[in-house]
Amino acid sequence: QQQVKQSPQSLIVQKGGISIINCAYENTAFDYFPWYQQFPGKGPALLIAIRPDVSEKKEGRFTISFNKSAKQFSLHIMDSQPGDSATYFCAAGHILTGGGNKLTFGTGTQLKVEL
């Protein structure tokens, strides 16, 4: 059972363009929505995260948009650069007893930014 659905599977964007990756979740108990970035041969690294009490969070060129009623959230990368070429994973999490988050990941989007 896939609780977090991510699309598209792959994405090609021209340098300077906007990259948009979408995710949808099913479990309304999720209360933490991070995006992770992974370069080839490396482990994923946190890019940006949002809690459901806000509809948007922006950090530099990266923005998360969150729609609680639709159970959807998306990552927007403005002014996309070749260095942004990586695999992006959305995730949804809920608080574990005593703290910490248990994450369910999407299937990933391979982004390529062309010159």
Next chain:
Amino acid sequence: DAGITQSPRYKITETGRQVTLMCHQTWSHSYMFWYRQDLGHGLRLIYYSAAADITDKGEVPDGYVVSRSKTENFPLTLESATRSQTSVYFCASSEFLRGEQYFGPGTRLTVT
């Protein structure tokens, strides 16, 4: 060096063999996690641990065993490896009451 390390980075083993993947973190994070990464499936949680001697199953625990006798170490054992366990395995850690998980560099395991 501070951080989270995994060993070995690459491992080839035969079906039926026991293999242990090691994970070590130097931050004294309470939570540690094991994931497997497969094309088309993303990252799937195998086991996690809230503290030493406290472990719990994730989404895909069958065929795996974990232990955590010390806060800094969280080994993952495949008791009798199968070809379906060929994957890239990532260990991660998380500070108490913080959401961010820090991932290790991964172990690429091939079961022949």
